[in-house]
Amino acid sequence: MSEPDLAEESDVEYPFFYVIRHAGRHHLGLFAAAVLLTIVAAVNSNLSVYVIGVGFDSVFSSQPLTVPLVPDTWVPTSTEGQLWFVGGFLTVSGTVGVFVAIGKNVLWELFGQRVVDDVRVQTFDSAQHQELAFFDTHQTGDVMSALNDDVNTLERGLSKSARWAVGTSVTLLSALAFMAYLNWQLTAVVFLLLPILAAINIHFSRALSDLYPPIQRAEGRLNARMESTLGGMDVVKANAAEGVERERFTGRSGDLRDKSWTGTRKRIQQTPLVQGVTGLVLVVVMIVGGLWVIDGPPLFFTGTLTVGQLVPFLFYMRNMEGGIEFLSALVGIYQWVNSSAARIVGVRNADDRVTEDTDAQPVERVDGDVAYEDVTFSYPGTDEAVVDSVSFDVEPGETVGIVGSTGAGKSTLIKLLLRFYEPDDGVIRLDGRDVTDVSRQDLRAAVGYVDQESFLFDGTVAENVAYGEEGVSHEEVVAAAREAGAHEFVADLEDGYETHVGQRGVKLSGGQRQRVAIARALVRDPSVLVFDEATSHVDNETEVLIRRNLAEITADRTTFVIAHRLSTVRDADRILVLDDGQLVEEGTHDELLAEDGTYADLWRVQVGEVDQLPDEFLERVGADD
Numbered sequence: 001m002s003e004p005d006l007a008e009e010s011d012v013e014y015p016f017f018y019v020i021r022h023a024g025r026h027h028l029g030l031f032a033a034a035v036l037l038t039i040v041a042a043v044n045s046n047l048s049v050y051v052i053g054v055g056f057d058s059v060f061s062s063q064p065l066t067v068p069l070v071p072d073t074w075v076p077t078s079t080e081g082q083l084w085f086v087g088g089f090l091t092v093s094g095t096v097g098v099f100v101a102i103g104k105n106v107l108w109e110l111f112g113q114r115v116v117d118d119v120r121v122q123t124f125d126s127a128q129h130q131e132l133a134f135f136d137t138h139q140t141g142d143v144m145s146a147l148n149d150d151v152n153t154l155e156r157g158l159s160k161s162a163r164w165a166v167g168t169s170v171t172l173l174s175a176l177a178f179m180a181y182l183n184w185q186l187t188a189v190v191f192l193l194l195p196i197l198a199a200i201n202i203h204f205s206r207a208l209s210d211l212y213p214p215i216q217r218a219e220g221r222l223n224a225r226m227e228s229t230l231g232g233m234d235v236v237k238a239n240a241a242e243g244v245e246r247e248r249f250t251g252r253s254g255d256l257r258d259k260s261w262t263g264t265r266k267r268i269q270q271t272p273l274v275q276g277v278t279g280l281v282l283v284v285v286m287i288v289g290g291l292w293v294i295d296g297p298p299l300f301f302t303g304t305l306t307v308g309q310l311v312p313f314l315f316y317m318r319n320m321e322g323g324i325e326f327l328s329a330l331v332g333i334y335q336w337v338n339s340s341a342a343r344i345v346g347v348r349n350a351d352d353r354v355t356e357d358t359d360a361q362p363v364e365r366v367d368g369d370v371a372y373e374d375v376t377f378s379y380p381g382t383d384e385a386v387v388d389s390v391s392f393d394v395e396p397g398e399t400v401g402i403v404g405s406t407g408a409g410k411s412t413l414i415k416l417l418l419r420f421y422e423p424d425d426g427v428i429r430l431d432g433r434d435v436t437d438v439s440r441q442d443l444r445a446a447v448g449y450v451d452q453e454s455f456l457f458d459g460t461v462a463e464n465v466a467y468g469e470e471g472v473s474h475e476e477v478v479a480a481a482r483e484a485g486a487h488e489f490v491a492d493l494e495d496g497y498e499t500h501v502g503q504r505g506v507k508l509s510g511g512q513r514q515r516v517a518i519a520r521a522l523v524r525d526p527s528v529l530v531f532d533e534a535t536s537h538v539d540n541e542t543e544v545l546i547r548r549n550l551a552e553i554t555a556d557r558t559t560f561v562i563a564h565r566l567s568t569v570r571d572a573d574r575i576l577v578l579d580d581g582q583l584v585e586e587g588t589h590d591e592l593l594a595e596d597g598t599y600a601d602l603w604r605v606q607v608g609e610v611d612q613l614p615d616e617f618l619e620r621v622g623a624d625d
C-alpha cells in the first residue's frame, strides 16, 4: 500500500488562509497594528518623493509649493526658504520613517511567530490525538516534517512574505495614487502593464502549484527515511548496513534535489520576465514624458508636464518595478506556503475525523466485566478480518490467557478493547457499557496496558512510572514499583527513582524496562490489566519473579495475558485460543489439553514433543510461513 499524502487529507480550498484564519484570529490586534504601520511607512516614503518633485519645480521653476498635510501658511515664500523647508520636511519624514519601519517589523515578526507557535502546538496536539491507524499509514518522519519544515515555511510566509506583500501592495497603490495626482494620462499608460503582468503571473502560478507539492512530499519521505534509520541504528550496525542505508538516503535526497530543481528552474524565469516587461514600459513613459516636457503634449495627450512632475513619476515607476517583481514572486511563495499549509491541515483534518466521544458518559469506577459480542475487525485498507466474529465474556477479577500462533490476532483483539481501533462489526462492553460510549480518557484510565516494547521516555524512573497521571505522590510511585517487582533494582540504581533512563530507556535492561512499564500501568490502579507479551523479553527467573508479583496484582483485577510462552498463562482462570482471527478454543489449561486441539498442539511444541504433532498443524505452520 502506498503511503497516503498528508496534503491529500486536506479538504479545504485555500489551506493557507484556513490555517491563518484559525490561528490568526487570536492575534488580530497585532495584525491590524502591523498593517496600519505598514500603510503609514509606505505613504510616508512616497510623500517624500512627491515633495522632492514639487520642491524641485518651486526652487528651479518658481512654481508654487504646496505639500499635502501641511498648511500653506507654513510654507516659506522665498526660494531659499523653500529649499530649507523641503530639507526639513524630508528630515522629519525620514526620522518618522525609521521608527515606523522598526515598529512595523517588530509587529509583523511578533504576529508571524505567535500565529505559527499556535499552529505548531495545535498541529502537534492534533497529531497526538490521531487514532493509531493514522500512524500505521503515515510515516512518523513525514508527520515530523509537517510539524517542522511545513510550520517553518508557514512562519517565513507570515512574518516575511505577508509583511512584504502588504507593504508592497500599499506602496504600489499609494505610488499609483501619487502618479495619478501628478499626471493621470501617463498613469493610464502604465496600466497597459497590468494585463501582460497578470498573464505572466497566472502562467507561473499554475505551473508552480503543481510543482511544489511533490517537493514537500519528497522532503517528508526524506525525513521518514532519516527517522527510520536513526531509530534503528543498532539494527543498521548489527547488519553492517550503513552502505545500504547510504544508498537509500542518497536516493531520496536525490529525488528531493531533482524535484526542487524543477521548481527552482521554473521560478527563476518569472522575475526576469516581469522585469523585462516593466522595464520596457518605463522606457516608453520616459520617452513620451520627455517629448511632452520638451515640445508640449504628444499624440492624444493634453495639458502640461514639468520636469518636477516627470522625475518623481519615473521614480515611482522604478519603485513600482521592484514591487511588481516582488508581488509576482509572491505568487510562487504563496503556492509554496499553501502546499505546506495543506499538509498541516492534513494532519489536523484527519484529527477531526477521529470519532470523538461527544456523548461519552463519565466513568467513575469499573468492576472489570469485559464482553466481546461478535466482534470483527480488519485493518484500514485491507479486507482480511484479523479478528473474526469473536465473542466471550469475562467476569470481574478473572485472569484470561490469550494464545495462538504468531499473527493470529491476539494483540489486535486487545487493542480493540482500548479503542486504539474501532471494530467493523460487533460490540465490546466494559461493565455492560459499549466501550464506544466511554471516553478514551476514562477507558485508558480503567485499563492498564503493558506491551512487549515497554517503551520508556527519556526522563527519570519516577517520571516514567507516574507518566500520564497527574498528582502522583512519590509514595504511590514506590508502591506501584513494589507491586511490579521493580523497587529492589530501582533502589540499587545510583540515583534511585531519580535515575535518568535515557532515550527509550536504553540505560535499563529489557527486564528492568518491563518492570518499570508494569509499574506505570499499576500506578493508576486500573480495574482491568492487559499484558501483551509483557514478559517475553525477560529470562525465566525474572519471569517467575514477575509472575509471583502478578499473582497479587491480578488477584482482584480482570487481567488479560497475551503470551507465546504457554507457561505464562498456564494458571490462568481461562485461556482463549485464537487461530486466524477466530476464537477456536476456550477453557483452562487442563481442559484444553484434554480437548487435544490447537492449544494441545502448541503445548506439545513448547514442551518439545514435536514428534507427536499432527500433520495438519505442521502444514498450517508451514503455510503460515
Ligand SMILES: Nc1ncnc2c1ncn2[C@@H]1O[C@H](COP(=O)(O)OP(=O)(O)OP(=O)(O)O)[C@@H](O)[C@H]1O
Pocket (backbone or CB within 6 Å): 136, 379, 386, 404, 405, 406, 407, 408, 409, 410, 411, 412, 413
Ligand atoms: N497496524 C497494522 N496494520 C495492518 N495490519 C496489521 C497491523 N498490525 C497487525 N496487522 C496484521 O494483523 C494480523 C494480526 O496481528 P496481531 O499483532 O494482532 O497478531 P498477534 O497474534 O498478536 O501476533 P504476534 O503473536 O506475532 O504478536 C497480522 O497478520 C498482522 O500482519
